[in-house]
Amino acid sequence: MSTFTARWSEGLIDDNYERWRSNPQSVDPDWAAFFEGFELGFAKSEENGDSATAELAPGAITDSSLQTRVEALVYAYRTLGHTIADLDPLDLLKRSNPLLTLKELGFDEKELDLTVSSRFFKEGKKMKLREMIRELEAVYCSTVGAEFMHIQNPRMRTWVLYKLENRDGSLRTNPAVHRDILRKLYEAETFENFLHTKYGGKRFSLEGGEALILALDTIVQNCEKRGIKELIMGMAHRGRLNVLANILNKPLDVIFNEFQGNFAPDSVGGNGDVKYHLGYRNVRKTATGYEIEVNLAANPSHLEAVDPVVEGKARARQRVLDDTAYRKKVVPILIHGDAAFIGQGVVAEVFNMSQLPGYCTGGTVHFVVNNQIGFTTLPADSRSTEYCTEIAKMVDAPIFHVNGEDPIAVMEMAKIALEFRHEFGRDVVVDIYCYRRHGHNEGDEPAFTQPDLYNRIKGHPLPSEVFATQIAPLGTVSAEEAAALKAEALKELNDALSQVKLAENEKAKAHEFAGSTAIFQPPYSHAPINTAITKDTLDIIAKALTMVPEDFRVLPKIKRILLERRLQIWKAGGPYNWAFAETLAFGSLLLEGTPVRLSGQDSRRGTFSQRHSVLYDEENRQRYIPLNHLRPNQARFCVYNSPLSEYAVLGFDYGYSMDFPSQLYLWEAQFGDFANGAQIIIDQFIASSESKWRRPSAIVLLLPHGYEGQGPEHSSAKLERFLQLCAEENMQVCNPTTPAQYFHVLRRQMHRKYRKPLIVMTPKSLLTHEQAVSREADFTESRFFEIIGDTEASAKKVERIIFCSGKVYYDLIKYRKENALTDAAAIIRIEQLYPLHKEKIARLAKPFSNAKKFVWCQEEPENMGPWTFILPRLLNLFPSYIHYAGRPASASPAAGTMQAHQAQQAALVKQAFEV
Ligand SMILES: Cc1ncc(C[n+]2csc(CCOP(=O)(O)OP(=O)(O)O)c2C)c(N)n1
Ligand SMILES: [Mg+2]
Numbered sequence: 001m002s003t004f005t006a007r008w009s010e011g012l013i014d015d016n017y018e019r020w021r022s023n024p025q026s027v028d029p030d031w032a033a034f035f036e037g038f039e040l041g042f043a044k045s046e047e048n049g050d051s052a053t054a055e056l057a058p059g060a061i062t063d064s065s066l067q068t069r070v071e072a073l074v075y076a077y078r079t080l081g082h083t084i085a086d087l088d089p090l091d092l093l094k095r096s097n098p099l100l101t102l103k104e105l106g107f108d109e110k111e112l113d114l115t116v117s118s119r120f121f122k123e124g125k126k127m128k129l130r131e132m133i134r135e136l137e138a139v140y141c142s143t144v145g146a147e148f149m150h151i152q153n154p155r156m157r158t159w160v161l162y163k164l165e166n167r168d169g170s171l172r173t174n175p176a177v178h179r180d181i182l183r184k185l186y187e188a189e190t191f192e193n194f195l196h197t198k199y200g201g202k203r204f205s206l207e208g209g210e211a212l213i214l215a216l217d218t219i220v221q222n223c224e225k226r227g228i229k230e231l232i233m234g235m236a237h238r239g240r241l242n243v244l245a246n247i248l249n250k251p252l253d254v255i256f257n258e259f260q261g262n263f264a265p266d267s268v269g270g271n272g273d274v275k276y277h278l279g280y281r282n283v284r285k286t287a288t289g290y291e292i293e294v295n296l297a298a299n300p301s302h303l304e305a306v307d308p309v310v311e312g313k314a315r316a317r318q319r320v321l322d323d324t325a326y327r328k329k330v331v332p333i334l335i336h337g338d339a340a341f342i343g344q345g346v347v348a349e350v351f352n353m354s355q356l357p358g359y360c361t362g363g364t365v366h367f368v369v370n371n372q373i374g375f376t377t378l379p380a381d382s383r384s385t386e387y388c389t390e391i392a393k394m395v396d397a398p399i400f401h402v403n404g405e406d407p408i409a410v411m412e413m414a415k416i417a418l419e420f421r422h423e424f425g426r427d428v429v430v431d432i433y434c435y436r437r438h439g440h441n442e443g444d445e446p447a448f449t450q451p452d453l454y455n456r457i458k459g460h461p462l463p464s465e466v467f468a469t470q471i472a473p474l475g476t477v478s479a480e481e482a483a484a485l486k487a488e489a490l491k492e493l494n495d496a497l498s499q500v501k502l503a504e505n506e507k508a509k510a511h512e513f514a515g516s517t518a519i520f521q522p523p524y525s526h527a528p529i530n531t532a533i534t535k536d537t538l539d540i541i542a543k544a545l546t547m548v549p550e551d552f553r554v555l556p557k558i559k560r561i562l563l564e565r566r567l568q569i570w571k572a573g574g575p576y577n578w579a580f581a582e583t584l585a586f587g588s589l590l591l592e593g594t595p596v597r598l599s600g601q602d603s604r605r606g607t608f609s610q611r612h613s614v615l616y617d618e619e620n621r622q623r624y625i626p627l628n629h630l631r632p633n634q635a636r637f638c639v640y641n642s643p644l645s646e647y648a649v650l651g652f653d654y655g656y657s658m659d660f661p662s663q664l665y666l667w668e669a670q671f672g673d674f675a676n677g678a679q680i681i682i683d684q685f686i687a688s689s690e691s692k693w694r695r696p697s698a699i700v701l702l703l704p705h706g707y708e709g710q711g712p713e714h715s716s717a718k719l720e721r722f723l724q725l726c727a728e729e730n731m732q733v734c735n736p737t738t739p740a741q742y743f744h745v746l747r748r749q750m751h752r753k754y755r756k757p758l759i760v761m762t763p764k765s766l767l768t769h770e771q772a773v774s775r776e777a778d779f780t781e782s783r784f785f786e787i788i789g790d791t792e793a794s795a796k797k798v799e800r801i802i803f804c805s806g807k808v809y810y811d812l813i814k815y816r817k818e819n820a821l822t823d824a825a826a827i828i829r830i831e832q833l834y835p836l837h838k839e840k841i842a843r844l845a846k847p848f849s850n851a852k853k854f855v856w857c858q859e860e861p862e863n864m865g866p867w868t869f870i871l872p873r874l875l876n877l878f879p880s881y882i883h884y885a886g887r888p889a890s891a892s893p894a895a896g897t898m899q900a901h902q903a904q905q906a907a908l909v910k911q912a913f914e915v
Pocket of ligand 2: 371374
């Protein structure tokens with residue numbers, strides 16, 4: 001409730017009104033706006049001679065007090081009506097609001113028959129006060145409780161108000177609509193019942209919340225009118241199978257097959273997933289023959305984790321359908337559970353992204369299957385708010401709470417929600433109040449924790465029965481017709497089941513990913529990839545990077561440290577630094593027609609002020625992006641400063657990468673440490689989505705990593721965690737040591753026939769390290785090397801081989817040089833830790849045939865970094881013994897002081913040569 005309405009009472013209104021009339025500045029702005037509004041209306045009504053006072057009989061109230069109260073009454077219902085709306089099918093919510101009693105509204109019984117009007121309600125229609133109250137109650141306090149008065153934009157607020165107050169009542173009496181509702185309810189109910197009796201097992205049934213099917217069907221049916229071509233949906237466990245069957249029209253025999261467990265995951269590779277997680281896509285035809293693609297994203301158990309992924313997928317499809325200007329053709333739909341919606345922080349992150357240039361999808365329609373329970377936990381223990389939807393108010397979304405046992409109201413709200421999204425390009429929420437007929441899943445006993453509630457639910461009629469009772473007095477659907485509809489739904493299920501039984505096992509196997517969004521691709525290969533660019537290409541990019549348009553007033557400092565410096569490097573053929581190499585990688589891909597998207601916190605400039613991908617005019621901050629001015633018809637470079645979120649932003653970019661795969665995607669963490677804020681996306685999607693759902697992605701994660709004395713939080717990207725997730729060639733983990741290596745690994749990402757996520761440990765100090773540089777030829781004549789051997793050490797004399805990865809290499813070569821140990825120790829760099837090219841390591845170690853000692857050197861503590869990952873693999877190649885040189889095991893990734901850091905770093909480098 002807003003503070004304004006919380007303070008509202010009739011006495012207060014009068015007091016404030018008087019004060020406002022004598023001095024508008026003397027009341028707070030909320031009140032002032034309120035009084036201005038109704039005075040305006042009042043004046044207009046008086047002009048028309050239709051004010052409340054004008055209608056009064058002689059001797060009745062003649063001051064403005066009545067009109068004040070009438071306007072306040074309308075305002076009160078619009079603001080507070082939802083607090084007493086009849087939302088709960090179980091009638092457990094006992095809600096009342098003293099502010100909505102006649103007395104508190106400032107009227108007495110005698111006034112009920114006064115003729116009143118409000119310019120702001122029903123266009124000033126005159127009516128008895130009791131009639132006005134009845135109408136307001138019907139709109140605002142019946143089976144819909146709408147929250148929209150928090151919306152700041154008056155046009156949006158008025159639009160919602162108008163839609164609510166002018167609902168088309170004809171659905172309530174239309175026999176065809178009633179039949180359709182009954183049919184859908186029967187389909188939804190019998191589906192669950194059928195699965196239960198034929199198969200048992202977990203299915204997270206929708207029972208109690210079948211209205212969701214009506215809501216989603218309404219969306220599908222209204223697509224044609226809005227020109228919508230695709231719906232990109234995300235939802236969790238509850239009712240997922242039902243939605244697949246009844247909204248995506250996934251063939252029933254395929255669903256049954258999954259229940260029979262007939263498919264053998266081995267036959268298609270990967271490990272598969274439980275049936276209520278798989279994604280699916282289908283083209284639905286409406287009654288008029290209009291075709292809409294409906295896509296349900298595969299999702300993990302982690303509630304709400306799929307939300308940003310769905311948004312990214314929607315953005316991808318909008319890009320593919322050339323729908324980026326208005327975003328009207330592709331609509332994201334998210335379905336939430338009540339407990340998860342308010343409980344999971346990622347929901348807020350996703351709302352926050354909803355209007356940002358780099359992440360907007362033109363508005364999402366949210367549905368909440370509000371069964372008023374989360375597993376065993378009731379709302380009282382689950383949230384500090386009245387509604388589970390409160391979080392949506394942060395983006396001024398209208399919220400329609402609706403009783404799930406009034407199917408027509410549910411459909412009306414779904415329709416208004418879609419229209420709102422279409423009209424304003426913003427998010428909207430439909431909160432369907434319902435109940436959960438069984439336990440959390442079907443094997444779960446709900447009476448252990450809510451005996452009273454489940455006793456009540458046991459005796460509660462089915463939604464179809466409730467609806468049949470509602471329409472019975474109208475006689476729109478006869479009992480025979482209803483029975484026939486029900487029988488039809490059952491027959492469909494039985495037919496599908498007979499088909500499944502007839503089918504052979506072999507046929508069943510082929511079904512595992514049938515119709516799903518699975519993609520099968522060739523296995524990973526260490527084969528070299530040609531990623532070099534021509535000198536001409538390099539010149540085109542370098543030229544564009546060193547100049548700005550004549551009328552663009554670039555900051556003098558940027559000119560000096562960036563443009564002139566680049567020019568100097570280019571003209572001299574090097575040495576190219578890291579940021580320059582990155583730009584060459586991006587630029588060359590753009591010239592080849594591959595778009596590039598980089599998203600992350602402060603990524604436009606770069607956390608370390610290294611990138612400057614966007615230049616600003618010093619007088620008006622106009623922007624210039626050199627990479628978008630290479631030549632006409634190049635692909636587009638999209639670089640976004642992301643909101644300060646990791647979870648949702650990475651989820652979004654991952655989702656985007658799956659459905660528009662011809663673009664290179666890079667998500668950058670400000671420091672590598674922060675990636676753990678997105679751990680769910682990394683674990684549940686990036687590392688495992690190909691294995692679970694056959695959904696590959698080529699997203700790149702740029703994670704600044706390296707021990708430089710910046711303390712526990714800015715040193716480590718938790719490399720060990722990524723390595724622990726590696727198996728079945730699911731992703732690549734690289735720690736490149738030169739700009740050219742970085743350049744080639746990025747280009748390689750788009751030059752192969754398969755897609756694999758790429759995790760890159762990116763530098764901080766190496767950005768400006770004198771030796772971490774590359775020559776022109778490294779870009780024009782070279783490629784990516786997964787392992788780099790040692791060409792300086794003397795093959796015959798070397799006694800030890802030190803293996804390392806990343807920045808510590810530069811400390812090692814410095815020490816070796818200073819201590820004249822070049823003949824004694826060879827250093828082999830592992831630039832790609834996974835998939836590990838073991839044969840290449842053996843090949844590069846082979847010339848050092850006298851080496852007796854094998855050392856792994858790392859900066860990270862012993863319990864972190866690659867050590868535990870690399871040890872068994874090195875032992876496989878060099879069975880003698882692998883010595884460890886690195887920081888001792890530690891609870892925290894790095895020391896807190898520079899002094900301690902330096903002492904540890906010096907010790908571990910020395911250890912590598914002495915151990
Ligand atoms: C991030 C996360 N935490 C915990 C769980 C375990 N869990 C699965 S369903 C559930 C309750 C969800 O309640 P609600 O969102 O209301 O959906 P409902 O099951 O009632 O449809 C919980 C706690 C989970 N799947 N994901
Ligand atoms: Mg729930």
